[in-house]
Amino acid sequence: MSKIQAVRGMNDILPDDVYKWQYFENAVKSTLKGYGYQEIRLPIVEKRELFHRGVGAGTDIVEKETYDFTDRNGEALTLRPEGTASCVRAMIEHGLLRNQIQKVWYTGPMFRYERPQKGRYRQFYQLGVEVYGCDHIAQDAELLSLTWQLWQALGLQTHVVLELNNLGTLENRRSYVKALVDYLTPIQDQLDEDSKRRLTKNPLRILDSKNEQTQKLLDSAPNLHDFIDAEIQQSFTSLISYLKTLNIPVKINPRLVRGIDYYSHSVFEWVTDRLGAQGTICAGGRYNSLVSDLNGPETPAVGFAMGIERIILLMETLTLFRQGRHTPDIYVIFDETSVFTAMTMVEALRKAHPKLIIEQNTSPGSFKSQFKKADKSGAQLALILAEDELKNNTCVIKFLREEKEQMTLAQAELSAYIHQLFPAQ
Ligand code: ATP
Numbered sequence: 001m002s003k004i005q006a007v008r009g010m011n012d013i014l015p016d017d018v019y020k021w022q023y024f025e026n027a028v029k030s031t032l033k034g035y036g037y038q039e040i041r042l043p044i045v046e047k048r049e050l051f052h053r054g055v056g057a058g059t060d061i062v063e064k065e066t067y068d069f070t071d072r073n074g075e076a077l078t079l080r081p082e083g084t085a086s087c088v089r090a091m092i093e094h095g096l097l098r099n100q101i102q103k104v105w106y107t108g109p110m111f112r113y114e115r116p117q118k119g120r121y122r123q124f125y126q127l128g129v130e131v132y133g134c135d136h137i138a139q140d141a142e143l144l145s146l147t148w149q150l151w152q153a154l155g156l157q158t159h160v161v162l163e164l165n166n167l168g169t170l171e172n173r174r175s176y177v178k179a180l181v182d183y184l185t186p187i188q189d190q191l192d193e194d195s196k197r198r199l200t201k202n203p204l205r206i207l208d209s210k211n212e213q214t215q216k217l218l219d220s221a222p223n224l225h226d227f228i229d230a231e232i233q234q235s236f237t238s239l240i241s242y243l244k245t246l247n248i249p250v251k252i253n254p255r256l257v258r259g260i261d262y263y264s265h266s267v268f269e270w271v272t273d274r275l276g277a278q279g280t281i282c283a284g285g286r287y288n289s290l291v292s293d294l295n296g297p298e299t300p301a302v303g304f305a306m307g308i309e310r311i312i313l314l315m316e317t318l319t320l321f322r323q324g325r326h327t328p329d330i331y332v333i334f335d336e337t338s339v340f341t342a343m344t345m346v347e348a349l350r351k352a353h354p355k356l357i358i359e360q361n362t363s364p365g366s367f368k369s370q371f372k373k374a375d376k377s378g379a380q381l382a383l384i385l386a387e388d389e390l391k392n393n394t395c396v397i398k399f400l401r402e403e404k405e406q407m408t409l410a411q412a413e414l415s416a417y418i419h420q421l422f423p424a425q
């Protein structure tokens with residue numbers, strides 16, 4: 001029988017790497033808390049219809065990438081490919097959108113059937129942030145400055161650029177799409193295959209085609225900005241000048257459109273040139289129509305999602321992780337006769353010194369092999385609680401990283417002595 005391996009594109013995060021994730025999660029949680037955002041936890045499985053209506057039936061995600069299945073009751077379900085649609089569903093379902101502003105974030109795995117490669121997986125993790133009930137451009141500005149704060153906290157600020165575009169209102173976008181289709185239809189046989197297909201399904205996406213000839217044809221296409229209301233242009237300009245006052249590196253990219261149907265007004269991507277083709281680490285924008293499309297009350301909304309793997313890859317590339325796995329401060333050694341008495345004492349010690357990491361060897365062998373393990377663990381001290389020590393109500397401390405004589409202590413003095421050795425804890 002062959003070994004069972006993980007599903008292609010779905011990765012384990014091993015103990016030696018997990019601290020990187022925790023480091024990111026802690027930084028992001030404290031940044032979001034500082035801005036008054038609340039966490040929301042959402043299911044991983046939703047009704048398939050939610051993504052058809054929420055993400056859009058003509059999008060790559062719904063057309064090619066979802067994991068769909070029917071459950072034992074015949075219900076059509078989908079592993080979520082993104083979090084926004086679920087978040088909107090939850091907001092509507094629990095009546096959280098009436099006359100109030102909601103600022104929420106979520107994190108967790110998303111599933112897309114894509115070709116796995118560096119920075120692109122079939123199960124990947126996003127951190128999403130969404131704000132409901134606020135139509136002012138100041139809200140878009142807050143989200144971007146919050147993200148900028150996070151890049152600074154992580155040390156990424158000199159390696160990312162904010163690409164920004166204005167799609168105008170949905171009506172602006174619609175009349176532009178019509179003009180674009182009118183322009184491209186007569187010359188459609190010169191387009192790349194994907195763009196040809198998009199001409200009927202999702203024409204706006206042709207703008208971000210990677211094909212050079214298509215890009216050339218677009219040079220003479222109608223310009224999206226000519227279709228945008230003056231008032232919307234003006235608020236977009238004020239957004240740009242605010243970002244400049246924060247010294248955020250901004251690049252206006254008139255061909256930036258998002259893959260998902262619901263965006264309008266400002267859309268953006270944080271991009272790095274250090275990760276090759278998978279250089280977008282965070283993407284989002286405004287989606288004022290989605291809540292009502294999903295039968296909720298008219299509610300303006302804006303949000304983004306970060307790809308956590310890509311951020312971690314970037315931080316690895318830049319060697320920004322200093323802290324390693326948790327090394328214990330104290331490693332406890334005992335023998336067969338002292339196992340449970342020793343363990344009871346160690347429990348009390350942990351209670352008295354909650355910040356210390358006290359690791360206990362739970363498979364006592366020879367002292368020699370136990371000392372080897374203690375040394376390998378990286379601990380400062382080995383604490384020996386074996387038969388002799390227990391008989392005499394003592395314990396032995398051996399210094400693993402210093403040239404110091406080992407010492408024997410009365411058990412009653414141990415806690416005070418540890419406090420002396422680790423005064424901060
Ligand atoms: P891409 O153009 O790279 O496919 P996307 O437009 O499909 O990205 P979004 O749906 O906007 O991506 O998701 C937001 C972020 O999630 C992306 O910017 C990226 O960082 C991350 N992401 C998306 N798909 C994947 C994936 N398959 N593997 C890892 N990260 C991903």
Ligand code: MG
Binds near residue numbers: 259
């Ligand atoms: Mg994609």
